[in-house]
Amino acid sequence: MSELFTEKRWTGEFFLPDSYEKRFCGEIHYSPEEGVILSYVITGHDVPAETEVLHGVLSSGDKCTLIGRFSPHHAGIALRNGLTTRPGKAGFLWLAVGDFLTHDEQFSDIDFSLTNLQEFFYPSGFKDFVKYSEKPIYSVNTPFGRMEVGNTATFGSLHSDIASHIYSRNPAALEELSLAFKEIENKHPDSYFLLKKDIAYRIFLKLAPETTIRDAYEHITSFSNLFALLIYSPVYPESIRLSKPGPDKHPIAIELYPSMVLDPRTIKLSTRDHFHWNMPITQSTVPLDSIVSTWFHAPQNHSPIVSSIQHETGFRNAHTAHGEIVLYATQFESISHVAGQKDKKYEYPLINYGNKKLRDGLMKTFGKTSLEETAVAVGDLRNEIAHVGRPKNWLATLSLGQLVRISQYLQLTIIGYLLANIGVPARAIATYQDKYSPDI
Secondary structure (H helix, E strand, C coil), X not given: CCHHHCCEEEXXXXXXXXXXXHCEEEXXXXXXXXXXXXXXEEECCCCCCCEEEEEEEECCCCEEEEEEEECHHHCCCEEECCEXXXXXXXXXXXXXXXXXXXXXXXXXXXXXXXXXXXXXXXXXXXXXXXXXXXXXXXXXXECCEEEEEEEEXXXXXXXXXXXXXXXXXXXXXXXXXXXXXXXXXXXXXXXXXXXXXXXXXXXXXXXXXXXXXXXXXXXXXXXHHHHHHHHCCCCCEEEEEEEEECCCCCEXXXXXEECCCCXXXXXXXXXXXCCHHHCCCCCCCCCHHHXXXXXXXXXXXXXXXXXXXXCCCCCCCHHHHHHHHHHXXXXXXXXXXXXXXXXXXXXXXXXXXXXXXXXXXXXXXXXXXXXXHHHHHXXXXXXXXXXXXXXXXXXXXXXXXXXXXXXXXXXXXXXXXXXXXXXXXXXXXXXXXXXXXXXX
């Protein structure tokens, strides 16, 4: 279910809240690269006031809400045959399809899926073996409410003649199964059996206290960042649903489309298939409940390294490689400072948070035979990049490919530190670094 990675268009009528009589026509274009864009035409001289919320009725009959600053007074003006029109385009932070919302409306129930979340929990090729359950797989209390991971599934009708769904080369056994199923149906006439067609994993949040869409989306972003760290790949929401009580007490389901504005190369990395059996960290190798709990006590402390994963494009040049090396070397200094190891600011993280393959690769890239000499080389390279007037010894000898490898070795060391601090077992971290450390 990749709703948020599919380009969409809706036509409709749009208006300020409680001003339907002053409606105007327009078209919403959504894409993960460009976000939510409204193209509109206002006729006449009665221009709507600036607003943070715009309501609409789509051609599908759905209510919708566009959230973000809308200033139609800045639109262009066209005069043709005595008719004045204001054509324009406006970008919005969010599109909510399903109801008219206020800009500060609050929600307590939200659920979403993430790219490769399914594969983290179970191999997609074995989904037929996953039993649907209404009970959550994980339940964790967070600072903003309760998080649950559970199943969602689609079902089809199961006919009384079960042999139409199941085949066996033993017709006698199949006939016996059909008779047994009919007997069960007769014994439980109020039961209704369904055939599972597909199943997926979603994260459900019960927010306490209720919060706005802006704050709820920040929580989703924090979950995305955590899973990006765990699978070493950009991770973004595939679909987001809000729920609110309706006038008849039945819940109203609202689909949320955020303006993610992602680089196409990042989208390609985020949506590519990962395979459960090849992932160093999965639900079976880590205590996810305690990791989630730890993560949400200080997610902002991980922002630089997570940002490097979330905005990965797979492309490097000298400028980006230089910037990453300086950033990661500075984070080495921070790790050592916290541990009281200022005299070993580049050596301490490698000894404690880098595995053997990573350390050996870094030593070979610098042409050193000891970790102590390699740590000195990291510091010298960092200073050559960061300080004007320093002799360019390493920069004159290292190729771009070598600089990129050094950057990745440093990054994976910092990731090892972060993973250890949120409770990922040492064995899983070592496997993680083995898999993702560059080969020489």
